[in-house]
Amino acid sequence: MSILLILAVISVVFLGALTRTTFGFGEAVISMPLLTLLPISLHTAVSLMGFVGLTAALLAVITGWRHIDTTSLLPLVFAALVGIPVGLFMVTFVPVKAITGLLGAVLITYGIYSIRQSRVALQNTLSMKIHSRWGLLFGFFSGVFGSAYNFNGVPVAIYGSLRKWHPDKFRSTMQAYFFISGALIVAGQGIGGFWTSDVFTLFGLSLPAILAATIVGTMIHRHIPTAKFQRYVFFLITALGTVLLVKSFIS
Numbered sequence: 001m002s003i004l005l006i007l008a009v010i011s012v013v014f015l016g017a018l019t020r021t022t023f024g025f026g027e028a029v030i031s032m033p034l035l036t037l038l039p040i041s042l043h044t045a046v047s048l049m050g051f052v053g054l055t056a057a058l059l060a061v062i063t064g065w066r067h068i069d070t071t072s073l074l075p076l077v078f079a080a081l082v083g084i085p086v087g088l089f090m091v092t093f094v095p096v097k098a099i100t101g102l103l104g105a106v107l108i109t110y111g112i113y114s115i116r117q118s119r120v121a122l123q124n125t126l127s128m129k130i131h132s133r134w135g136l137l138f139g140f141f142s143g144v145f146g147s148a149y150n151f152n153g154v155p156v157a158i159y160g161s162l163r164k165w166h167p168d169k170f171r172s173t174m175q176a177y178f179f180i181s182g183a184l185i186v187a188g189q190g191i192g193g194f195w196t197s198d199v200f201t202l203f204g205l206s207l208p209a210i211l212a213a214t215i216v217g218t219m220i221h222r223h224i225p226t227a228k229f230q231r232y233v234f235f236l237i238t239a240l241g242t243v244l245l246v247k248s249f250i251s
Helices: 004-023 025-035 043-069 070-093 095-117 120-126 134-151 151-162 165-192 197-222 227-251
Strands: none
Touching: 004 025, 004 043, 004 197, 004 227, 025 043, 025 151, 025 227, 043 165, 043 197, 070 134, 070 151, 070 165, 095 134, 095 151, 095 227, 134 151, 134 165, 151 165, 151 227, 165 227
């Protein structure tokens, strides 16, 4: 690998880790389309972002474990265990383009709908937060999309918004979930033969960038007003959906 390629990969990893640390999710949807533009294999990109997500989650859990909502976390984890093997099956037999386009359209619809609500109407809707048992559904889809395409963050982000999580709880609970599910996903990718020497080389060289992104992202997160955090999440979901939809058309 050339030095320019390594620097390009590290830059993409930094951007993804910064997004994850700031908002709690989104690193794979940000980084994967950019990594596919570089001369590395898809399996290398998927495995690399699996390790990046697991590392970023571990660092975030260490700094924010006090805010973890265990009541919401457990259903997510148990359902993800069921979804992970389904996702590994899908990546082999279901066209990536179809899944990417469908997921993108769903995210755009949800994001725009949420953004367009008036402040009063949004508060009224969120005052009736969903029960934690809904974590079984969102955790399942997170496991599916996570093991297949590393897109495990958005289903949990939607679940967190419907559960009306405070920003600190939103970020910390998601990172705890990502650490547990990420360990399972990374192990599954290893069993599936995704690991190569290039993956470990790029991951090792990216560790300083992940650490720097964690520090910067934590600082940014602390300065986001609580009242605006959820709207920023909705904007990010819409943006990620747009990226996926466009990618499905040009791939």
